[in-house]
Amino acid sequence: MVANKSPEILFLKQEDVIKAGVLDMKKTIEDVETVFKMYAAGEVQQPVKTLMEFPDPITKDRGRLVVSMPVYLGGKINRAGVKWAAESLENQRTGRLPYGIDVVILHDLDAAHPVAIMDGTLITAMRTSAASGVAAKYLANLDSKIAGMVGAGVIGRTAIQAYLEIFPKLEEIRIYDLDRSKSEGLAQEFHQRINIRVADDARQAVEGADVVATQTTTRKHFLQKDWLKSANFYAQMGTNEAEEAEILQADVLVVDDWGAISHYTPGYLAQLVDAGKLDPSRILELKNVVSGKVKARTDPKQHILFKSMGMGSEDIIVAERIYQTAKAMGLGQILKLWDTPLWV
Amino acid sequence: MVANKSPEILFLKQEDVIKAGVLDMKKTIEDVETVFKMYAAGEVQQPVKTLMEFPDPITKDRGRLVVSMPVYLGGKINRAGVKWAAESLENQRTGRLPYGIDVVILHDLDAAHPVAIMDGTLITAMRTSAASGVAAKYLANLDSKIAGMVGAGVIGRTAIQAYLEIFPKLEEIRIYDLDRSKSEGLAQEFHQRINIRVADDARQAVEGADVVATQTTTRKHFLQKDWLKSANFYAQMGTNEAEEAEILQADVLVVDDWGAISHYTPGYLAQLVDAGKLDPSRILELKNVVSGKVKARTDPKQHILFKSMGMGSEDIIVAERIYQTAKAMGLGQILKLWDTPLWV
Numbered sequence: 001m002v003a004n005k006s007p008e009i010l011f012l013k014q015e016d017v018i019k020a021g022v023l024d025m026k027k028t029i030e031d032v033e034t035v036f037k038m039y040a041a042g043e044v045q046q047p048v049k050t051l052m053e054f055p056d057p058i059t060k061d062r063g064r065l066v067v068s069m070p071v072y073l074g075g076k077i078n079r080a081g082v083k084w085a086a087e088s089l090e091n092q093r094t095g096r097l098p099y100g101i102d103v104v105i106l107h108d109l110d111a112a113h114p115v116a117i118m119d120g121t122l123i124t125a126m127r128t129s130a131a132s133g134v135a136a137k138y139l140a141n142l143d144s145k146i147a148g149m150v151g152a153g154v155i156g157r158t159a160i161q162a163y164l165e166i167f168p169k170l171e172e173i174r175i176y177d178l179d180r181s182k183s184e185g186l187a188q189e190f191h192q193r194i195n196i197r198v199a200d201d202a203r204q205a206v207e208g209a210d211v212v213a214t215q216t217t218t219r220k221h222f223l224q225k226d227w228l229k230s231a232n233f234y235a236q237m238g239t240n241e242a243e244e245a246e247i248l249q250a251d252v253l254v255v256d257d258w259g260a261i262s263h264y265t266p267g268y269l270a271q272l273v274d275a276g277k278l279d280p281s282r283i284l285e286l287k288n289v290v291s292g293k294v295k296a297r298t299d300p301k302q303h304i305l306f307k308s309m310g311m312g313s314e315d316i317i318v319a320e321r322i323y324q325t326a327k328a329m330g331l332g333q334i335l336k337l338w339d340t341p342l343w344v
Numbered sequence: 345m346v347a348n349k350s351p352e353i354l355f356l357k358q359e360d361v362i363k364a365g366v367l368d369m370k371k372t373i374e375d376v377e378t379v380f381k382m383y384a385a386g387e388v389q390q391p392v393k394t395l396m397e398f399p400d401p402i403t404k405d406r407g408r409l410v411v412s413m414p415v416y417l418g419g420k421i422n423r424a425g426v427k428w429a430a431e432s433l434e435n436q437r438t439g440r441l442p443y444g445i446d447v448v449i450l451h452d453l454d455a456a457h458p459v460a461i462m463d464g465t466l467i468t469a470m471r472t473s474a475a476s477g478v479a480a481k482y483l484a485n486l487d488s489k490i491a492g493m494v495g496a497g498v499i500g501r502t503a504i505q506a507y508l509e510i511f512p513k514l515e516e517i518r519i520y521d522l523d524r525s526k527s528e529g530l531a532q533e534f535h536q537r538i539n540i541r542v543a544d545d546a547r548q549a550v551e552g553a554d555v556v557a558t559q560t561t562t563r564k565h566f567l568q569k570d571w572l573k574s575a576n577f578y579a580q581m582g583t584n585e586a587e588e589a590e591i592l593q594a595d596v597l598v599v600d601d602w603g604a605i606s607h608y609t610p611g612y613l614a615q616l617v618d619a620g621k622l623d624p625s626r627i628l629e630l631k632n633v634v635s636g637k638v639k640a641r642t643d644p645k646q647h648i649l650f651k652s653m654g655m656g657s658e659d660i661i662v663a664e665r666i667y668q669t670a671k672a673m674g675l676g677q678i679l680k681l682w683d684t685p686l687w688v
Contacts, residue, residue, distance in 0.1 A: 005440055011355075014682035050391040050414050052424065054453055064453045066424045068414035070394050080396065080410045082428050084449055086456035091688075096349055098685050101456045103449060105428055109398055109408045112430035112445045117461065119681045154687045333679075337463045338358035341442050343498045344435075 005344070007111060009335040012118035012326050020326040022122045025161040028130040028318055029137075033290060035317040036134060038075055040291030044313045045072040048263045056089045061219065063089035069312030072109075073320070080107040081316040083120050092217070098154065099217065100124060104319040116323045117335070120315060123322065125154045126161075127314040131256060131286075132213055132235045133162030135306040138289045139254060139296050140211050140233030145171045148209030148231070150202045150223070152177035152186050155215035155237060160190055167211070172197060176205035203227050214241040221268075225249050228303065235306045240268040242305075247272060250305035252296050254284045260309050269307055349688070351455060353679040356462035356670050364670040366466045369505040372474040372662055373481075377634060379661040380478060382419055384635035388657045389416040392607045400433045405563065407433035413656030416453075417664070424451040425660040427464050436561070442498065443561065444468060448663040460667045461679070464659060467666065469498045470505075471658040475600060475630075476557055476579045477506030479650040482633050483598055483640050484555050484577030489515045492553030492575070494546045494567070496521035496530050499559035499581060504534055511555070516541060520549035547571050558585040565612075569593050572647065579650045584612040586649075591616060594649035596640050598628045604653050613651055 012020065021027060038044050049069040056063020067085040084103045091097040102120030107113070147163050149156060152175050160173060173190075176199040177183045187196035199205035206212045207227045214223060215237040225246035228234055234250075236242055247253070247268065255261050255269065262270045262280075272278035286306070288294045297304060326332050356364065365371060382388050393413045400407020413427040428447045435441040446464030451457070491507050493500060496519050504517055517534075520543040521527045531540035543549035550556045551571045558567060559581040569590035572578055578594075580586055591597070591612065599605050599613065606614045606624075616622035630650070632638045641648060670676050 007441070011679060013680055014685060018686065045396050047394040047396065047412075050394060050412065052389050052391065052414060052416050054416070057454075064456065066414065066416070066426075066451060066453070066456075068391075068394065068412045068426050070396060070410065070412035070428075072396050072398070072410070080430075082410075082412050082426075084414075084426050084451070084458075086424075086451060086453070088454055088456035090454050091456055095688060097351070097455055097457065098688050099456075101458075101681070103458055103461075103681070105447060107410060107428070107430060109410070109430070110401075110432055110434050111441055112408065112410075112432035112435055112443075113441065114428075114445075114447055117447075121681070122686060125687065157687065335355060335677075335679075336357055337445070337447070337465070341358060342362065342466060343469065343501065344439055344442050 005340055006336050006338060007113045009114050009337065010116045010323065010327060010332045011335045012116065012322065012332040014119040014122060016326055016331040017119050017122055017322055019331055020322045020329060022126055022322055025126065025130065025158070025165055027321065028126045029133045029162065029165055031317045031321060032127055032130040032314050033134045035313045036287045036290040038073065039313060040287040040293060043074040046311060046313050048260050049312060051264065059089065069315065071312040071316045073313060073316055077317070077320060079316060079320050080109050081105055081319060083312050083315040085120070085124065104315055106316070106319055106323055118319060118322065120319065123315055123318045125158050127318050128155050128237060128310055129158035129162040131308055131314055132159055132237055133166045134290065135235055135254065135286055135308070136163065136166045136211060136233055138286070139304045139306055141300050142167060143169050144210035144232065145169050146209045147173045148206035148212045149173060149175045149214070150205055151215035151238065152182035153215070157186055159213050159215055160186060160194070164193060170194060174199050174205045174209060176202050206231070214238055216241060231303060232300065233304050233306070235308065237308050244272065247305065248278065249303070251302040252284065252304040253282055254286050254289060254296055254304065254306045256286050256308045257311050258283055258285055261307065349684055350680050350682060351457045353458050353681065354460045354667065354671060354676045355679045356460065356666065356676040358463040358466060360670055360675040361463050361466055361666055363675055364666045364673060366470055366666055369470065369474065369502070369509055371665065372470045373477045373506065373509055375661045375665060376471055376474040376658050377478045379657045380631045380634040382417065383657060384631040384637060387418040390655060390657050392604050393656060395608065403433065413659065415656040415660045417657060417660055421661070421664060423660060423664050424453050425449060425663060427656050427659040429464070429468065448659055450660070450663055450667055462663060462666065464663065467659055467662045469502050471662050472499050472581060472654055473502035473506040475652055475658055476503055476581055477510045478634065479579055479598065479630055479652070480507065480510045480555060480577055482630070483648045483650055485644050486511060487513050488554035488576065489513050490553045491517045492550035492556045493517060493519045493558070494549055495559035495582065496526035497559070501530055503557050503559055504530060504538070508537060514538060518543050518549045518553060520546050550575070558582055560585060575647060576644065577648050577650070579652065581652050588616065591649065592622065593647070595646040596628065596648040597626055598630050598633060598640055598648065598650045600630050600652045601655050602627060602629055605651065
């Protein structure tokens, strides 16, 4: 056997990732649902993500961050990987680059060697709303007709895609964004699939909706509980979008990963628990709902709140699908860490 | 101004990293010394590294691991980065690939975009022993003549390089490795610079030496305190190489990063503290010694033990030098995360 001292790394730029199917929301929802089941079955190792935040030079508020999300997926997948994610308000201001930019590395444990490095920007966008969709599938009334959304950025777009998959009877999406042109853009983009109404403010978008999703970058609470009276399901995908009263009034509270959410005290749920206002035993984890270990909804009238922080395992399972597809299709660029390693 | 929607990433394979000066031990020691000073000055953000270990399929012991080490270096450097490090006993068995293989990503915080992806394998090898060297510079008697070493792998080689820089009067290095041919290889490789004696066992290598360094992958304690009686300095670079009595007899105990070492209970120091056998207030951090905040050695007869776990900041400061040098020299390969990002 010829010694292979120089394994290949497949580098996939965003265009390759697209060709390999990253924009397929149906498959992404399947991936994310699978990973929640694996997580429940103990097949996922997912240490708490490491987050570093930095002040924005203009707003002086937290405006730049980098996050490291290492994961191991066991079972048949047997893949270690890391997503290195970054966000910058500067990109939101200039509009030149995505607000969030991500890189994923997939790793072979036996050889201790990377097998793929790829753009993770669209993976993040797709898996984030796929998680919102999986949560909706298990927590919302599936005959919901009206969705109210706040945030018409990248995650707003994928949230529309996810809700179109999950809610077969969806008739209308009402959407609000500080930048009205973004809402109008999405209304135009999806007009053949769904009627999207551009709202004048957040209240107009969510009041009267059956299901609500917020996906904004704000750090301020803006969503009032009274606006959500008719909603059977609310997915809070941003950091702290709903006021305290909304969190506390929810009949059922479900999170994607309590370990991570409770670790980061700027997060509202952790603060409410620390302050003794919220009994942590009330908080369910989505993996246990998806796997059937616990039942979340017991009455169609319940108002169920889902709070997501995002999990690296969602990224790695999607990235693995993209990698396998790209390899089969011959996409991407071969990189090598060396021609011959100097010291073995 | 033309919008640049497609920033460049410089990909550096190991051969580029070598051309950019990674094998310069003198500069690596300067880098690592600088980063300890920055760390003491509060200019380094270094969350506890995230480590996942997996059983080796043959030995059933921990034999494969991946580690994520995110870091921000402030001051004039202003660079975020992550080292994704992996190790596999399988590579040690086959001899086809390095035991440890690493990738470094350097990141621009404003653009939330990577600027470089490079092989970090040699960076790790160099910075690990540079840290041993910096520790020796501040903790050992610098007129030491005989060094005893256990472990003649990659880190053994760089340890020799580092000690040649730090100890001007060094006359002899005694080295032991389970694989004698490795020790013989290093003796041959360095024979023009230093007399290296290949030892028959660990005791022969370290007994009577002025300074001692161990850099092995074993999980078993094998170093007995009586063997180290003559040593003014001992650098334990592996996990748990010295027996409990050696740790407890040291006059001064210094670590690279107590936050990380105390976090991982398989580590011996953390276990001894947890068991109440070791007073944690006895443990000094190297950054405070390097910055002059605390004095470690007060008597040349003291036996000072340095325990290193390795810090991501050491990697990122070296990687930043390599990146800047490579850019100036026009080395490497340009990658792009996309031609045009789909969603901005």
